[in-house]
Amino acid sequence: MANQVKRVDPHIERIKRNRLHPRHLELTATAISMGPNGVIRKDPHKIGFMGPNGIKRIDRANLNQASGSSVNQMQIEEQKPKHIIESPTRYIVVLPDLAAGRLSSHDKDVLGYAHSLANENTAVIAIAFGEHKETGWQDAGVDRLLELNDDIYQGFSPEARIQALVQIEQSLDVAHFLFPDSIDGGADLGRRFAAELDSRPVTHGWKPLEDSIICRASAGTQDLTKTLSKVMLLDAEVADPIDxxxxxxxxxDELELAVSAKALINDLGMLAVNPADISLSVAPFILSGxxxxxxxxxxxxxxxxxxxxEGASRVAVDDGFMPRHRQVGASGIWVSARVYIAVGISGAVQHLQGISQVDKVIAINTNTKCDMIKRADLSIIADSTDILNALVxxxxxxxxxxxxxHAA
Incomplete structure (x- = not known):
C-alpha cells in the first residue's frame, strides 16, 4: 500500500509557486504537449499553478510558462508539425487584402479555406501585391509566397495585377483563385479578374459544403448554394484559420511575369480624413480613455x-468626459480596430466584450492586476499622462x- 501513495515533494511545490526561482519554468512547462496525431494539445488539468493558499490559479497575465509565456510559445512553435509540399502538381492561389500591410483575420480565414480544398499534391500560394509588413506567412498556411512589389503594383493598380494573375493562370495548374470579399480590395479585384477570365465567380461564400458552398444573396437575406468555381470571393469566417x-x-521565384499594363486610373493615394469623423465601429486605430x-x-x-x-469606457462617459457615441463596449459600440490603445481602462467584462474583434490591444495602466492588462498584447505599466506626452x-x-x- 505504501507504494501506491502519491508522494509530493514540498521543495518542488515551493518552486512551482515561486515565479522568480530559476527552475520555476522548468517544473511548470507541462500544460502543452504533442498529441498522438501530431496536433498540439493543452491539458486543462495542468494549466495554472498552485497559489500559496493551496488554491489553483490560472495566470492570465502570461507570467507563468504553463499558461502561455513567451518561452513556452517558442516551444509550441518548435513542436508544430511541418507541412511541406516538395513538388506540387496543383495550386490554389489566395489574394490576401493585407490591410495596413498585414494579414487580417479575414485573410487568414480564406487561407484556411484554401487548405480545406487542397490535397497532398496541392500547394497554397499567397500573392502579396505592393509593400507589406507581414512576417507570419508560415503560421498562416502559406506553402509558396509570391511577392510582387514593383512600382507598377503599388497603390490602386487593377490593370497590372489582373495581367499578372492571367499570366499565373496560364503558367500554373491553378484550381481556384480565392479572394476576401471585402471593401479592402479583394471584392473589386476578384470581380475584375473573373470578368477577364469570362468566368462566373462565387461571391459572398460563407458556408462550405462537400463540393459546393453556400453564399449570401439579396443583401444577406437569402442563401444560395453554388458549385465551386475558378474565382471565389469569400466572406469572413468561411473556415477556421491555420493554427x-x-x-x-x-x-x-520560378515564375517570370512580363507585365506592362498602363494604368487607366491615376492613384493619388489615400484621402486624408479627420479621425474624429470616423465611426468607432469602422475605425482602424482607436485611442480609448x-x-x-x-x-x-x-x-x-x-x-x-x-x-x-477617440473612444472611452462607460465610466468616462458617465462622468461626462466623453460623449455617449464614443463609448466602447457591449453597452456601447463594438469595435474591430487593427490597434486599440486602452489608457487608464481597468477592463470591465462589458468593455472586453466590445473589443473582442480587435487585432492588437495596447494597455497603459498603473494596475498590473487589472483585466485589461491581462487581455492586452502589450502592456505599459506607467502613468498615462507621462506616456501620452512621450508619444506626442x-x-x-x-x-x-x-x-x-524632404527640404534637403
Missing amino acids: ETQHAASTL GNGIRDWDTFHQAASVLGAT ELVQAQEISEGES
Whole structure:
C-alpha cells in the first residue's frame, strides 16, 4: 500500500509557486504537449499553478510558462508539425487584402479555406501585391509566397495585377483563385479578374459544403448554394484559420511575369480624413480613455497627433468626459480596430466584450492586476499622462525630421 501513495515533494511545490526561482519554468512547462496525431494539445488539468493558499490559479497575465509565456510559445512553435509540399502538381492561389500591410483575420480565414480544398499534391500560394509588413506567412498556411512589389503594383493598380494573375493562370495548374470579399480590395479585384477570365465567380461564400458552398444573396437575406468555381470571393469566417501546422512559405521565384499594363486610373493615394469623423465601429486605430486618466487635454492632444479615433469606457462617459457615441463596449459600440490603445481602462467584462474583434490591444495602466492588462498584447505599466506626452514628443520629432529630409 505504501507504494501506491502519491508522494509530493514540498521543495518542488515551493518552486512551482515561486515565479522568480530559476527552475520555476522548468517544473511548470507541462500544460502543452504533442498529441498522438501530431496536433498540439493543452491539458486543462495542468494549466495554472498552485497559489500559496493551496488554491489553483490560472495566470492570465502570461507570467507563468504553463499558461502561455513567451518561452513556452517558442516551444509550441518548435513542436508544430511541418507541412511541406516538395513538388506540387496543383495550386490554389489566395489574394490576401493585407490591410495596413498585414494579414487580417479575414485573410487568414480564406487561407484556411484554401487548405480545406487542397490535397497532398496541392500547394497554397499567397500573392502579396505592393509593400507589406507581414512576417507570419508560415503560421498562416502559406506553402509558396509570391511577392510582387514593383512600382507598377503599388497603390490602386487593377490593370497590372489582373495581367499578372492571367499570366499565373496560364503558367500554373491553378484550381481556384480565392479572394476576401471585402471593401479592402479583394471584392473589386476578384470581380475584375473573373470578368477577364469570362468566368462566373462565387461571391459572398460563407458556408462550405462537400463540393459546393453556400453564399449570401439579396443583401444577406437569402442563401444560395453554388458549385465551386475558378474565382471565389469569400466572406469572413468561411473556415477556421491555420493554427496547428507550420508551412514552408518558400519564395515562388520560378515564375517570370512580363507585365506592362498602363494604368487607366491615376492613384493619388489615400484621402486624408479627420479621425474624429470616423465611426468607432469602422475605425482602424482607436485611442480609448477610462477612469484612470487625470489629464484629458493631454489625451485629446495625443489622439490628434497620433491620428487616432477617440473612444472611452462607460465610466468616462458617465462622468461626462466623453460623449455617449464614443463609448466602447457591449453597452456601447463594438469595435474591430487593427490597434486599440486602452489608457487608464481597468477592463470591465462589458468593455472586453466590445473589443473582442480587435487585432492588437495596447494597455497603459498603473494596475498590473487589472483585466485589461491581462487581455492586452502589450502592456505599459506607467502613468498615462507621462506616456501620452512621450508619444506626442516622439511623433512631433519624427515629423520634424521627415520635414527636414524632404527640404534637403
